[in-house]
Amino acid sequence: xxxxxxxxxxxxxxxxxxxxxxxxxxxxxxxxxxxxxxxxxxxxxxxxxxxxxxxxxxxxxxxxxxxxxxxxxxxxxxxxxxxxxxxxxxxxxxxxxxxxxxxxxxxxxxxxxxxxxxxxxxxxxxxxxxxxxxxxxxxxxxxxxxxxxxxxxxxxxxxxxxxxxxxxxxxxxxxxxxxxxxxxxxxxxxxxxxxxxxxxxxxxxxxxxxxxxxxxxxxxxxxxxxx
Amino acid sequence: xxxxxxxxxxxxxxxxxxxxxxxxxxxxxxxxxxxxxxxxxxxxxxxxxxxxxxxxxxxxxxxxxxxxxxxxxxxxxxxxxxxxxxxxxxxxxxxxxxxxxxxxxxxxxxxxxxxxxxxxxxxxxxxxxxxxxxxxxxxxxxxxxxxxxxxxxxxxxxxxxxxxxxxxxxxxxxxxxxxxxxxxxxxxxxxxxxxxxxxxxxxxxxxxxxxxxxxxxxxxxxxxxxx
DNA sequence: CATTTGCAAGAGCAGTGCTCTCGATATGGC
DNA sequence: GCCATATCGAGAGCACTGCTCTTGCAAATG
Numbered sequence: 100x101x102x103x104x105x106x107x108x109x110x111x112x113x114x115x116x117x118x119x120x121x122x123x124x125x126x127x128x129x130x131x132x133x134x135x136x137x138x139x140x141x142x143x144x145x146x147x148x149x150x151x152x153x154x155x156x157x158x159x160x161x162x163x164x165x166x167x168x169x170x171x172x173x174x175x176x177x178x179x180x181x182x183x184x185x186x187x188x189x190x191x192x193x194x195x196x197x198x199x200x201x202x203x204x205x206x207x208x209x210x211x212x213x214x215x216x217x218x219x220x221x222x223x224x225x226x227x228x229x230x231x232x233x234x235x236x237x238x239x240x241x242x243x244x245x246x247x248x249x250x251x252x253x254x255x256x257x258x259x260x261x262x263x264x265x266x267x268x269x270x271x272x273x274x275x276x277x278x279x280x281x282x283x284x285x286x287x288x289x290x291x292x293x294x295x296x297x298x299x300x301x302x303x304x305x306x307x308x309x310x311x312x313x314x315x316x317x318x319x320x321x322x323x324x325x326x
Numbered sequence: 327x328x329x330x331x332x333x334x335x336x337x338x339x340x341x342x343x344x345x346x347x348x349x350x351x352x353x354x355x356x357x358x359x360x361x362x363x364x365x366x367x368x369x370x371x372x373x374x375x376x377x378x379x380x381x382x383x384x385x386x387x388x389x390x391x392x393x394x395x396x397x398x399x400x401x402x403x404x405x406x407x408x409x410x411x412x413x414x415x416x417x418x419x420x421x422x423x424x425x426x427x428x429x430x431x432x433x434x435x436x437x438x439x440x441x442x443x444x445x446x447x448x449x450x451x452x453x454x455x456x457x458x459x460x461x462x463x464x465x466x467x468x469x470x471x472x473x474x475x476x477x478x479x480x481x482x483x484x485x486x487x488x489x490x491x492x493x494x495x496x497x498x499x500x501x502x503x504x505x506x507x508x509x510x511x512x513x514x515x516x517x518x519x520x521x522x523x524x525x526x527x528x529x530x531x532x533x534x535x536x537x538x539x540x541x542x543x544x545x546x547x548x549x550x551x552x553x
Numbered sequence: 554c555a556t557t558t559g560c561a562a563g564a565g566c567a568g569t570g571c572t573c574t575c576g577a578t579a580t581g582g583c
Numbered sequence: 584g585c586c587a588t589a590t591c592g593a594g595a596g597c598a599c600t601g602c603t604c605t606t607g608c609a610a611a612t613g
Contacts, residue, residue, distance in 0.1 A: 260532055313484070565605100
């Protein structure tokens with residue numbers, strides 16, 4: 100390993116360290132991440148951080164990508180360990196919810212309102228689609244197995260927009276089922292977000308997991324999963 | 327009208343003016359509302375604003391309450407002008423979505439992630455329930471009319487939590503239907519939020535209204551509305 | 554050994570929320 | 584009408600933020 104590679108490795112380690120501290124700050128302090136505070140925690144000058152991230156937004160982007168990957172990982176692993184498509188759906192949903200409860204501010208970063216003045220760069224769109232692709236794969240598995248009841252084809256102009264989308268990502272799924280899967284995905288994300296963001300306070304407080312499971316099954320049914 | 331009342335009226339007008347400018351800033355600048363910038367726009371010192379709002383959070387709270395009221399108003403008016411429960415549901419949903427598209431940052435304020443370090447005070451819980459109450463009333467109307475198909479009763483611990491909630495707000499609805507209405511509400515809010523927050527980019531872009539209508543009908547079906 | 558490159562530190566700018574003090578003005582009791 | 588009181592606006596100031604620029608040091612390169 101040449102010296103240049105060593106330099107690059109040290110740099111990568113430093114970058115990871117900054118992200119780690121930033122995540123810790125995000126978890127404890129809340130969403131208004133302070134680059135200076137991160138630098139203080141690392142015992143370095145704030146200006147030194149700019150050697151690794153050109154701006155606070157760029158650091159946030161890195162955290163967003165990591166968050167998409169983290170929730171995607173947990174959901175994929177949970178789904179892989181389950182049996183039937185419905186069980187995979189439930190496992191992935193509960194895994195995502197538990198990750199969100201454990202990392203509320205990171206969840207808010209990706210599925211909450213965009214950060215003030217922050218425009219998501221292109222680097223984030225690919226990891227963002229990961230969970231939706233997973234859900235599509237689960238539905239596709241059920242569809243191939245023939246357990247999805249036949250549905251009326253889609254009507255409406257948006258159906259035409261879904262067709263090329265379907266061809267690219269879910270070549271073996273009818274557009275109608277894609278639309279239903281997206282809708283179910285939004286439903287699950289909404290259920291997680293609105294529990295997390297406090298819209299359930301003064302309502303269900305004890306058995307939130309049970310209520311989420313109820314919604315998760317409703318979404319699964321919408322996406323065509325039975326059993 | 328006594329002088330004291332006049333003073334109070336002037337104070338109320340000033341308070342409204344500050345809120346109006348703050349909303350304008352929210353609409354143009356984004357979510358990171360600057361109290362100083364608002365003060366500058368009003369031609370007054372930043373410290374003077376603190377005579378009317380003890381903190382930036384308090385101003386935000388006022389804006390949140392106004393936003394809940396605004397979206398509640400539009401939804402209620404739209405529903406009132408419609409005929410059947412399903413039509414009311416659709417009208418309320420589309421009205422909420424259009425309001426959200428017209429006031430994205432205000433929508434993010436109430437249905438997005440909570441603002442950094444901001445804890446919603448009790449003043450906001452009552453206006454927050456307004457839309458959900460409207461939807462509950464629509465479903466209750468359909469239920470009384472007998473057009474809602476019978477469903478299995480709820481099982482699970484969260485069902486017990488819904489019972490007192492149901493007794494308070496929807497005395498004539500079975501808990502199962504309440505849970506379904508809440509789930510449908512989350513689904514609709516999620517559909518609006520994730521369209522607004524860009525999760526639909528690179529997907530459906532032309533006929534977003536059509537796709538929302540599709541989801542809105544799915545949610546209505548979940549809540550028991552047919553027709 | 555000399556030079557280029559990468560990195561960290563510090564000062565500094567413009568902006569923020571918020572507090573405090575100090576005058577000006579208006580209100581209410583006598 | 585006069586004076587005590589309450590209310591309000593302005594300004595200075597504190598601690599903080601993101602970000603830039605310059606300076607100096609250390610390591611890799613020739």
